Amino acid sequence: MSEQDNTLLRALELIRSNWIHGMHILREAADQNPKDPRYQIAMGDAFAARKSFDKALQHYLIALSLDPSDQRVTALIANCYISIGEYRLALAYYQKIVYLSDELMYNKALAQAFLSKHEECINTLLEILPRFPNHPFIYYLLVEQYYYKGDSETALKYIDQAKHQAGEHLQLYLLSAMIYSNLNRQLLAYDQYKKADNMGGIANSDHLLNYANAAYKSGLAIPAPEHL
Numbered sequence: 260m261s262e263q264d265n266t267l268l269r270a271l272e273l274i275r276s277n278w279i280h281g282m283h284i285l286r287e288a289a290d291q292n293p294k295d296p297r298y299q300i301a302m303g304d305a306f307a308a309r310k311s312f313d314k315a316l317q318h319y320l321i322a323l324s325l326d327p328s329d330q331r332v333t334a335l336i337a338n339c340y341i342s343i344g345e346y347r348l349a350l351a352y353y354q355k356i357v358y359l360s361d362e363l364m365y366n367k368a369l370a371q372a373f374l375s376k377h378e379e380c381i382n383t384l385l386e387i388l389p390r391f392p393n394h395p396f397i398y399y400l401l402v403e404q405y406y407y408k409g410d411s412e413t414a415l416k417y418i419d420q421a422k423h424q425a426g427e428h429l430q431l432y433l434l435s436a437m438i439y440s441n442l443n444r445q446l447l448a449y450d451q452y453k454k455a456d457n458m459g460g461i462a463n464s465d466h467l468l469n470y471a472n473a474a475y476k477s478g479l480a481i482p483a484p485e486h487l
């Protein structure tokens with residue numbers, strides 16, 4: 260094992276018990292070996308573990324400049340960008356990755372959703388879905404994209420599929436209630452809001468107002484004041 264390997268392993272072990280000392284060793288090693296990306300990656304990982312994604316990015320970007328072909332570092336950069344809300348940059352880096360894992364594909368779909376690239380997001384999610392037919396979060400995002408692109412019927416179809424495959428979830432009832440409210444099918448909206456309320460309550464103020472509006476227009480019991 261080389262001296263550089265020993266230094267890297269010692270620093271990584273030390274970071275677990277003495278973060279500052281471990282990072283000091285990595286910085287010194289990076290200064291002494293400016294063309295070795297491993298120290299930059301290690302420092303990036305250390306900051307990312309502490310959710311300091313801005314600082315992690317600085318080191319990952321240096322590492323990628325030293326080895327532009329490193330797909331793992333490209334993915335780490337993309338994930339950092341999505342964590343700090345830089346969705347356009349995140350998507351740009353996801354698109355540089357030749358073989359995306361399912362986790363990275365889901366993150367790519369999130370970036371597409373935040374950028375209102377609804378059709379692209381749907382295509383990404385539909386590629387993942389057959390491998391994770393019971394994953395509720397894929398359905399949540401998929402339903403939202405169909406809703407935002409104005410295809411309420413397909414959105415409702417995937418809500419039914421989600422209930423069958425992934426079970427009943429509060430979010431599914433809220434999504435279907437939102438869609439029925441938008442379609443002015445107030446009785447159905449009220450029913451879905453009531454089921455969501457029974458599953459643990461509704462916190463979002465827009466949902467609460469829609470719930471009360473659906474009750475009023477359907478001639479049914481308006482939710483108790485403490486909900487509003």
